[in-house]
Amino acid sequence: MQAAQFYLVCTLSPGLVIQAGASDGLPPTLQPQDFSNPLQLWVMQAQVSGGSQGVALVNPATGNSATYQGPFESLIMQPYSPGSGDSDAFLLFLGDAAGDLRIALAKNATFSWNDYGGNFQVGDPIYLWNDALGNSVWTLQLAGVSSDKVAIPSIVGEAAAVS
Numbered sequence: 685m686q687a688a689q690f691y692l693v694c695t696l697s698p699g700l701v702i703q704a705g706a707s708d709g710l711p712p713t714l715q716p717q718d719f720s721n722p723l724q725l726w727v728m729q730a731q732v733s734g735g736s737q738g739v740a741l742v743n744p745a746t747g748n749s750a751t752y753q754g755p756f757e758s759l760i761m762q763p764y765s766p767g768s769g770d771s772d773a774f775l776l777f778l779g780d781a782a783g784d785l786r787i788a789l790a791k792n793a794t795f796s797w798n799d800y801g802g803n804f805q806v807g808d809p810i811y812l813w814n815d816a817l818g819n820s821v822w823t824l825q826l827a828g829v830s831s832d833k834v835a836i837p838s839i840v841g842e843a844a845a846v847s
Contacts, residue, residue: 697804704743738773738790
């Protein structure tokens with residue numbers, strides 16, 4: 685089964701999405717949504733080693749997953765491996781509105797993906813921060829689907845079936 689591809693859309697600024705860094709060591713950043721840019725697509729892969737269980741968010745074009753460096757630091761892209769430990773294991777928490785979610789670190793869910801600048805500026809890196817403000821809320825938009833919000837359990841269930 686193929687993993688569903690999706691965009692991670694900024695909930696408070698829907699024209700912006702999280703774009704993967706183009707190579708190892710680069711951070712994901714906020715960028716204007718461009719349906720032809722493969723760096724803006726993501727898939728979920730199981731991550732069950734290193735003491736934490738969750739999903740890795742992987743860019744299929746590079747094979748890299750968004751990886752935790754430390755609290756209050758930017759995420760960076762690193763090669764995905766299902767046994768790579770807990771630095772790329774994340775949990776998805778549903779937000780207040782349908783389709784909204786917070787992407788939290790599996791080993792310490794008080795830290796989640798965050799637009800570091802907080803002002804939704806193009807190029808803002810994605811950091812791991814300990815708040816649940818609006819700049820930590822994202823929406824999944826399935827690639828090739830006209831609906832702008834997705835039922836999270838459907839995509840998580842599908843991702844769990846991928847090995």
